[in-house]
Amino acid sequence: MPALIFDCDGVLADTERNGHLPAFNRTFAEFGVPVQWSDDDYREKVLIGGGKERMASILTPEFVAANGLPADADGQRELLAEWHKRKTAIYTELVASGALPPRPGIARIAQEAADADWTLAVASTSAEPSVRAVLEHAVGQELAARFAVFAGDIVPHKKPAPDIYLLALDRLGIGPDDGVVVEDSGNGVRAAVGAGLRTIVTVSAYTADEDFDGASLVVTSLGDPGEPAEVLAAPAGVEPGALVELRDIGAVMHRPRP
Structure with missing residues (x-):
């Protein structure tokens, strides 16, 4: 899966x-x-x-x-x-309080992945209560319950070390060819790529100018109707339209790593 x-x-x-x-x-x-x-x-x-x-x-x-x-x-x-x-x-x-609205496409793509029986997870260096709060706010409590959460001080070294992603692979029981990571930072890309995972970047407020070497796809966001995604780089040759769809993510997973 x-x-x-x-x-x-x-x-x-x-x-x-x-x-x-x-x-x-x-x-x-x-x-x-x-x-x-x-x-x-x-x-x-x-x-x-x-x-x-x-x-x-x-x-x-x-x-x-x-x-x-x-x-x-x-x-x-x-x-x-x-x-x-x-x-x-x-x-x-x-x-x-609602001060942190979800990024475009998160709820949409998470629901699409859940409907297709993909495994869903979050891997973060932030404290677990913070991560769960953001996750529930972003996708809703019911869908959030489908996610495995790997967060906080559960690994010896935080990003850019690959530890959190290696732990996620182990706990999920999958190999690096069976998953795709969505990251926003250069440190996150290095961590995911270091674990052998293919990576999509959705740039954020502080990361637009960072080095995303090793990422398979870099976009402004995953996109929603009225808030289209823009492709910034496509090293793996996958170029979505206005919305990054699950099929695009699946295509990234099956392309060679950059």
């Missing part, structure tokens, strides 16, 4: 600018941390896989000393866990 595996952030919804960034900044403010990331700041932070890892990037020796934060590894680990727990709660509230 073929599998369609989605990344979460930037793929199911354009979550970074309207969800994760304000959630990080609200968390810093609540904990009295003198950091507020701008849009340009966060454009750099999204290159770091994982929310706790992004937060950890502010913990330079100088910043820690100036703000009376724990300097030892255990203390910082506990602090980051506390910050990230609160950040996840804020982010989940934003998702529930």
Whole structure:
């Protein structure tokens, strides 16, 4: 049975600018941390896989000393866990409020895949509660229940390492020739390609200028009626029309890897 595996952030919804960034900044403010990331700041932070890892990037020796934060590894680990727990709660509230609309084509293609008995999954470095909240908002609770979710700290190394996709292949019981990944970032492409998977990219707010080397197809989105997709690159020779259809994804799966 073929599998369609989605990344979460930037793929199911354009979550970074309207969800994760304000959630990080609200968390810093609540904990009295003198950091507020701008849009340009966060454009750099999204290159770091994982929310706790992004937060950890502010913990330079100088910043820690100036703000009376724990300097030892255990203390910082506990602090980051506390910050990230609160950040996840804020982010989940934003998702529930409807502040993060699904990206074009997600609900459509997920339903088409489900109707064709494809296996559906999400593989993400984000916290599992965040991923499940976005997934349910994007495709609805009933269809979301059809998805396997692989998320958070369940693998040793986050993207661009292939660990999360290797885990997904193992748990789904499929080989890399039996699945297609939908990603939005260069790190995500490297992770999926590193696991041997063919990859479709739907570029998002922070990723349009990234390197998608190894992807089979790069589009602006999967497309919906009134919101057409545009093909940006088609290294595997598959060029959808205004909508990326399940047959296009199946064609990508059966073409040689770029």
